[in-house]
Amino acid sequence: MSETPSTEGLEALNNAWERGCTFLGTEYAILGGAMSWVSERNLVAAISNAGGFGVIACGAMTPDLLDAEIKATKELTTKPFGVNLITMHPELDTLVDICLENNVGHVVLAGGLPSKDTIARVKEGGAKIICFTPTLALGKKLVRSGVDALVIEGMEAGGHIGPVSTSVLAQEILPNITDVPIFVAGGIGRGEAIANYLRMGAAGVQLGTRFVCAEECVAHPDFKRAFIRASARDAITTVQVDPQFPVIPVRALGNEGSKKFIETQHEVIAKYRAGEMDMESAQLAIEHYWAGALRRAVIDGDVEHGSVMAGQSVGMVKKEQPTSEILQELVTQAADALVNPVGRKVDA
Structure with a gap:
């Protein structure tokens, strides 16, 4: 496969994910999945600087820590990025305020159904809301409540997961919710998969595991080696x-x-x-x-006794690479897949 996409392929890709790119304000409709301890300022900024959409994983951070992380990320990039907040966090309202005070354009709410008050608070503050949905019914309910975009994440993903595969969720939800952009996640490691979900109606995708071995990622070398071997x-x-x-x-x-x-x-x-x-x-x-x-x-590199959260796409992580190179590979693969018929030989 060529290192850069053909003009025809890039045009097809830009058309396919135009809605997602417009929503995110990015060159590529690829979100970085929020991974605790991994998705911090360095990786988030690297993804955004390379044309994707980085997302800070707030996790259990205090408001002061999140404030510092957002400000530090802004020192590293002028491009759009988002913040992932856990709805069960005891200081959720304060964390939302921190995001709004720092002019974060997109807030991702995860870990449970957000309240109407939280949704209103984010929207009134001028930010867009992205939520996860594990079912069609919940997705429709979230759209009615004012959510601006959805992520559907299948069980192939790393970390906390639901019981249904990405391919089934995509078939069930993409044809039936068209009011808002939908990003597909879980088990995506190559651009051909991105192209397929875009064909099905996705506005873009979210990847986590693929970015763990980015050079800019602060994960311990032993953590990265575990991914490369797996x-x-x-x-x-x-x-x-x-x-x-x-x-x-x-x-x-x-x-x-x-x-x-x-x-x-x-x-x-x-x-x-x-x-x-x-x-x-x-x-x-x-x-x-x-x-x-x-x-x-x-952080400590204890890959034997610690938790090495990884999605099933870990088998496609073969080496440590710059974030920009990872994104370029995905974009080239997706663009080529959109214009090359199945079975047609592609340059190696």
């Missing part, structure tokens, strides 16, 4: 040991940390049954396991 089947989902304690499945590379999570669930549930913890505290303790385990892997 195959798709190594990215497995966690096990829920007791239906009484619902745990959102997490996709990560199997290691001792995955086994420890199962042990942690058993330990916490035992304390609950012994009357040492109430239900809410027990469930929080199970969820909090991931926050520390992810940091150990990403």
Whole structure:
């Protein structure tokens, strides 16, 4: 395959994702998936500077930390970027205010159904709202409530996931919600997949796993090496040991940390049954396991006992590359796929 797309291919691609690019204010309708400890100022700015749309992962940040991160990102890029906020965060309203005070143009709300008040707060502040939907019905409800765009993310993705595959979600939702731009995520590692979802009606895509081995990503070298060595089947989902304690499945590379999570669930549930913890505290303790385990892997490089969250597209991550090179590869592959019929030979 050529290193740059043909004029014909690029024109086809620009037409295919024009709606997404206009919505994001970017050259390419490719969002960087928000990954805790990974999607910080350096990677976010690199994605935006290279033509994509970087997204800061707020996660459990305090308002002061988020304020500092947004300002630091603005020092590295003048291009548009967004902020991903977790709806369950106890200081969500303050975090929204921080985004608006810093003139963040797009706020991504994840981790639960946002309230009407939160949606109104963001929109009145002049920012656009992007939300995730795992079902067609919820997607329609979010659109009615004023959400400006949707992301549909399949179970192939890394981190916390739902039960349905990307391809099924795309078939179910893309033909039936056309009021707002929809971005497809989960299991996307090459441009040919991007082209296919654009053909189906997507406005663009979101990728996370593919950017972990970007040179600008601050993840520990051992974390990146784990990605480069891994195959798709190594990215497995966690096990829920007791239906009484619902745990959102997490996709990560199997290691001792995955086994420890199962042990942690058993330990916490035992304390609950012994009357040492109430239900809410027990469930929080199970969820909090991931926050520390992810940091150990990403920042400290403990890829054996930490949580190496990765999507199934990890098998397509072969080396560390500049962010701009990753995006250019995806764009070239997508553009060529849009103009080359199936079965036609493409330059190697």
